[in-house]
Amino acid sequence: MTSAAPFLTVSGLVVRYGAVTAVRGIDLRMEEGEIVGIVGPNGAGKTSLISAVAGLVAPAAGTISFNGRSLENIALEDVVAHGIALVPEGRRIFASLTVAENLLLGATARRDREAVPADIERVSDMFPILRERRRQPAGQLSGGEQQQLAIARALLSRPQLLMLDEPSLGLAPMIVDQIYAHLRAICGQGVTILLVEQNAERVFAVSSRIYVMSGGEFSLSGSAEEIKRDSRFDAAYFGVHMREAAGGL
C-alpha cells in the first residue's frame, strides 16, 4: 500500500457558460503513467472538461485536485507550474513567433532555466522538423508540424500530466500515425496523458481506459475492448463518423 495522493481527481465537475451547461457532474480519476482517452461527439463537453482542469474555465461546481492539491483558486498562469500542460484544440501556436521562441515559451514556468536548452535539444530529437525550422515563423509550418510544435512546447514545461485536445483534427492519417506514435513514446517516458478526441479509433488504440462523453456526462467507461463490445457505444457516437468523412470539421 502506498500512501501517495491520487494523481488527478475530478469530482462532481460542472461547467457552465451563462445559461448553457457544458459539463454536468463529471467524476474522473487518473493514475500516474496511464493514457486515458475521452471520446464523444462534437459538443459533448470534452473541451470544457479539460479546459476546467487546465484552469481556462472556472467550474460552476465540483472539485479538481492534482497530486492531492486542490486546483481551486489557482490563477491560470500557475497551473502549468503544478505539472499540467495543455495542447489545445487548434494548437494555438504563436504564428508570428519563430519555432524556437514558441519552444522557449513552453518553458516559461520552469525554475531550472539552465536545463531548458538541453530539453529543447531533446524535443528537437523527437521532432527533427522543429530543429530544421527553428528560425522560421511558426505560422509557416504545415498543420502536422504545428501540432508537433504544440506538443513539444507543452513538453518543455516538463509536465506530469499532458492534456491534448483533438490532436488529430485536420491532419492527414499518416501524420496522425506519427503523432500517436510520439504520444506512446512520451507516455513511456513517464508522462501521464489525457487525450480528448472525436476520432475514437485512434484513442482506442493507445488508451488504457476510455470515457465516452455525450451531453456533458460520461455515458460509458472502461477499457477499449469493453467499450467496443458495448452496444450503447454506437448510439452515443452516432453521426460522428459522418462528420469525420466531411473532413473532421
Added chain:
Amino acid sequence: MERVVQTLVDAVSVGSLYALTALGIGLIFGVMRLINFAHGELMTIAAYTLLALVGLPLPVMLLGAMLVAVVLALITERAAFRPLRNADPTTLLISSFAVSFFLQKLLILLVGSRLKGLDFLPGLGREIQLVGVRLQLLQIVTIVVGAVLLVVMTWFLKATRLGLHMRAAAEDFRMARVLGVRANGVIAMAFALSGVLAAAVSCLVVAQTGVVQPRMGLQLVIIAFVGTVIGGLGSLTGAALGGFLVGAGSILLQALLPPELRPFREAFVFIAVALVLLFRPQGLIPARGLRERI
C-alpha cells in the same frame, strides 16, 4: 534644394514623434485590446512635471518627467483598467476616455487651463549646418531620439524574456498564460514602457512648442491613433510605421499643397486614411492572432 531637405527632415522628425506615440498606444493595444486615449494625459503630465522641475539640472527634469509618466501609467492600469481586464474593447475604450477626461480636468483644477510658456532646452532651437543645409538642431535630436527608442524597444521585444512574453501575449494572451506567462507582469510592463515613450515625446514636443497646456496630449494621441489604425492595430511595426506616415504625410502635404488648400491638410491626411482602410481594412501590416479571447 535646401528647402527640399529641410522639409524632408521636418517630415521625418514629426513622423518620429507620431511613431513613438503610436507605438505607446500599440503596446497597450497589443496586450490588452485597449485603445488607451489616456496615453495623451501621460504626455501632458510629463510636460507639467518638466514645468514643475524648471531650474533643476536637465537629467533630473528628464528623469522626473519619465518617472511621473511611468508611475501614472501604472496607476491608471491598476485603478482603471485591471478591474476591466476581460471586458470587451468598447468598455475599455470608454473607460480610457473617462481616465483621459478625469486627468485633464484634474490638471485644469490644479494648475488652470491657460497655457504656460516653458523654455525647455532652448539650445536645441539653433540652426546647424549639415552637409551645406541649415537645419534646426532640435529636429535632428528628435530623429535621433526616435530612432534610438525604436531600436531599444525592438531589442527589448526581440531579445529579452519579458519582450518574448509580451509578443506572445499580444498574439494570444490566454495561451501565453496557459504556458505560465504572467498577465499582470506583462501588462504592467507594457504600461511602463508606454509611460517612457509618452515622456520622451512630451519632452520633444515641449522643446519644440515652448508651451504646456492641459489638452496638449489628446491631440497628439488622436492623430497617432489614426496612425496605429492604418498601420494595423495590434502590430507594433505597423503602429510605428503608421504613426510615422501620418506625421510625415501631414508635413509633406503642408509643403506640397497650394497655399489656399493648406488649412485643409488634415482633411487630406484623413482622406488618405480612409482610402487605406477601404482597400486594406486590416491595416498596412496586419497583426496576427487578433483572435477573440475565450
